[in-house]
Amino acid sequence: MADKAFKYVILGGGVSSGYAAREFFKQGVKPGELAIISKEAVAPYERPALSKAYLFPQGTARLPGFHVCVGSGGERLLPEWYSEKGISLILSTEIVKADLASKTLISADGESFKYQALIIATGSSVVRLTDFGVQGAEAKNIFYLREIIDADELVEAIKAKKNKKAIVVGGGYIGLELSAALRINDIDVTMVYPEPWCMPRLFTSGLAAFYEGYYAKKGIQIIKGTVAVGFSANEDGEVKEVKLKDGRVLEADIVVVGVGGRPLTTLFKGQVVEEKGGIKTDGFFRTSVPDVYAVGDVATFPMKLFNDIRRVEHVDHARKSAEQAVKAIFASEQKTSIDEYDYLPYFYSRAFDLSWQFYGDNVGDTVLFGEHDPTSPTHKFGTYWIKDGKLVGAFLESGTPEENNAIANLARVQPSVDSLDQLATEGLSFALKV
Ligand SMILES: Cc1cc2nc3c(=O)[nH]c(=O)nc-3n(C[C@H](O)[C@H](O)[C@H](O)COP(=O)(O)OP(=O)(O)OC[C@H]3O[C@@H](n4cnc5c(N)ncnc54)[C@H](O)[C@@H]3O)c2cc1C
Structure with a gap:
């Protein structure tokens, strides 16, 4: 089979892949330059829906309803979007060999794909x-x-x-x-x-x-x-x-x-530097190999805010790391510069009529505030994490958008905390005044 060649290839067709594709388009990728190779049979979608509305008896989510980028309030990228933009969406295709030295990927059917720049977006697999x-x-x-x-x-x-x-x-x-x-x-x-x-x-x-x-x-x-x-x-x-x-x-x-899950890095073992179970990247998601980037669940990256190196298996980071990597690719081509990734960890979950958000780091002393009796009709409560006299993490159940923004801001600003007792008494109002 003849090689297929693309300027850019995204390996994986999940959350980060979809957000990367949108960013490629924003940055002016030309028809025919970009391919997405995915073993899934459908275009990139918002994976968190699978454990939520996809399983509900009413108000059930089904594709094409939750293709990216609806999860962050963006445009829904239907399969036609990719073809209209000249982006090759190569589905039901598992890559079984990656040779980074020759810039070649080989599929289970023996097809080979050449690239000039590669974004690894293979996500995680479940532990069985x-x-x-x-x-x-x-x-x-x-x-x-x-x-x-x-x-x-x-x-x-x-x-x-x-x-x-x-x-x-x-x-x-x-x-x-x-x-x-x-x-x-x-x-x-x-x-x-x-x-x-x-x-x-x-x-x-x-x-x-x-x-x-x-x-x-x-x-x-x-x-x-x-x-x-x-x-x-x-x-x-x-x-x-x-x-x-x-x-x-x-x-x-x-x-x-x-x-639990395991980042899917096996294809690249011995070819890229790994750390903390993932592929080591810098603040632009560049790996140790030139022209190879890694994003989403597989990337271990510098977490500037905590002066640390981490891997994050959450959808918000999948989206943002993908956008950062694509911006970095175009900046390097255009000999311009962009800021390093400066990520504030954000996790959320929804179940029954509950919905929580968490921002920052969950280390240090904790303070629980609000109405947290499971038998009471309303439940608005949260927890702050305080380390070295600074508030570093905030969790809130059943917050309004304004309240969730306030705890996000708190985790970013990291205000000083003098008294844990006073913080417990102030509770959510502390976040709203910072
Ligand atoms: C059921 C579920 C619910 C979740 N809910 C939440 C939530 O509520 N909040 C939250 O923050 N996070 C949640 N997450 C985590 C979040 O979805 C992931 O962090 C995010 O999807 C990671 O994006 P990614 O692009 O790195 O990987 P993925 O979205 O997993 O995409 C990886 C893609 O790569 C493809 N692939 C892998 N290997 C190959 C190969 N060799 N050849 C071709 N294709 C390949 C896969 O088929 C897949 O399409 C949830 C995850 C799951 C599974």
Whole structure:
């Protein structure tokens, strides 16, 4: 097969790829210069929808409704958008070999693609229980969620198993959002996780107590401090029981596993410098190899605000890092300069009628404020993180846009804090006055 050659190639067709494509267009990319190569069969979309409205029985999200860039209030890039702009959207094409020295990518079908500049936007893959040899973990109806094909399988199972039992393994983002989605679909849900509380990477015990209480009120059972160590299946090979390490055995018609992700960097092993599990980049998302950039989940980058090097697996960074890399490519071609990436971490989640936002860093002392009783009809509360006398992180549940902007501003400005007690008393009003 003849080589296909492009000036720019984006490898991956997820969130950062879509936002990069829009930025390429803004920067004046010419027809025929840019290709996106993706193993998914659809144009880039807002991945967070998969664990939220995609699974809802009402108000269901379906493509083309959530193609990028609707998640940030931007234009929706339908497949036609790419063809109109002369951008080659090469779908259902998995790259299995990358040779950065010869600037060549090879697909599973043996097609080869040449580029002058490459943006690596391969995202993450899920960690599977089969990776650890968990007994019976290959049974049918054990689901993971990363791509739209995974979500479609889960939707079919949800329809087939109405009023039946689901076990959700993992108490992070995916576990919490999927438990809520399953419950809304009238499924009996039990969550299982080893930590003492949910989302321990971000939540304090105080924050988690609210969400666990709220989930219990919605009829979700939570089993903490243990893990799934095996599964048994019926004669059709469908999961029937989950065995826990503490000896308990739970009935299950569906199991959903959300135990983390791994950045997809294997294609580039030994060819680029890696750090903290990702591909090391600078403040312009340039890797150690000239003309090769890495963005989104796979990039480890300088976090200027904290004078640190980090990797961030969140959609806001996927969008912004993609735009930064494309701007940097054009700036270097035009011999101009742009500012280094100066990112303020921003994470969010939505489940049931809850919606939280977090900005900054979750290190140091904490102060919990507001109405955080899960049984009360309203719940507006949050937490501040204070390190070395400065407020460095802020979390808010059920904030208005103005309040969310205020906590974002707080995390960026990092005001001094003299008294934690006074901060707790002031609560949200502290953010609104800074
Ligand atoms: C279900 C779910 C819900 C989420 N919800 C939230 C949320 O509420 N808030 C939040 O902040 N973040 C959320 N995230 C995280 C967020 O979606 C990711 O951080 C973001 O998608 C990362 O963008 P990316 O472009 O780096 O990777 P991705 O969006 O994962 O895109 C990677 C793309 O690369 C393709 N690819 C990979 N390898 C190859 C290959 N060898 N050949 C060809 N193509 C390849 C993949 O198929 C995919 O299209 C969620 C993630 C998931 C899975």
